[in-house]
Amino acid sequence: MSLKINKPLVSVDWLYNHLNDDNIVVLDCTIPKVTSNTLIIEEKTQIKGAVFFDIKNSFSDKNAALPNTVLSPEEFEIKAQELGINKDTVLVCYDDLGIYSSPRVWWMFQLMGFKNIVVLNGGFPEWKLKGFPIEIPKIHQQKNGNFKVNYKPxxxxxxxxxxxxxxxxxxxxxxxxxxxxxxxxxxxxxxxxxxxxxxxxxxxxxxxxxxxxxxxxxxxxxxxxxxxxxxxxxxxxxxxxxxxxxxxxxxxxxxxxxxxxxxxxxxxxxxxxxxxxxx
Structure with missing residues (x-):
């Protein structure tokens, strides 16, 4: 039986206990903070098995005059399928700043009518603090998912x-x-x-x-x-x-x-x- 979610926020302990569930997809939703001038020199790491959700380059309209303009429903559906997201997937969104850009991804999926999605409370800092498994970013091969949009304008x-x-x-x-x-x-x-x-x-x-x-x-x-x-x-x-x-x-x-x-x-x-x- 596929896991379902009925709340918008989960703890890192919850994710650790469900990390190997069949229909879990963890999304690294990190973007630089717009008001930050910090030069990051630390090697990038991520939650083990995470998939990078590229807000800026893949999930924003590159032809729009404004930054972070949401994709059309048709484009969003294709891009989400390419990440291996299915209709019954449980998506867990996190970012490197705790809670910053991950809620944007949560909201985009709400806009597209997808409810089986949560934000990881405390994000990557909290995950690392608990000593849970991390890895150097890698491309995890996955086949296209069957995700469908149910747009909520x-x-x-x-x-x-x-x-x-x-x-x-x-x-x-x-x-x-x-x-x-x-x-x-x-x-x-x-x-x-x-x-x-x-x-x-x-x-x-x-x-x-x-x-x-x-x-x-x-x-x-x-x-x-x-x-x-x-x-x-x-x-x-x-x-x-x-x-x-x-x-x-x-x-x-x-x-x-x-x-x-x-x-x-x-x-x-x-x-x-x-x-x-x-x-």
Missing amino acids: EKLKYTKDVLISIENKKVLIVDARSNGRFLGTAPEPRKDLKSGHIPNAISLPFEEVLLNGKMKTESDLVKVFSSLKDKNEIIFTCGSGITAAILALGAAILNIKNVAVYDGSWTEWGSTDNLPIAL
């Missing part, structure tokens, strides 16, 4: 959707960037971007849901997300769609529904003429 928002939502009191726009970037007192990491935030948005830096690279406990998350109550819809935004997914993951842990991500986020809003900006 309501989980993806565009600039026109956000613009309409600004005056809708039943829609809450939540910005995952730092408070300084939200207020325009700290510079944007990308050149030529205006400072500030989308009018009527609230600031909820993604670090607020994390503690030492792991997701906070459910009781702590309830306090963090207290301002999200009684809304028909929540739109998470950030710099380029990566850290907004961390907040979306936190919301999912609390079973908060009607959540979407503004894929273009501030990179699109702050570089588009004639859009309102608040400071």
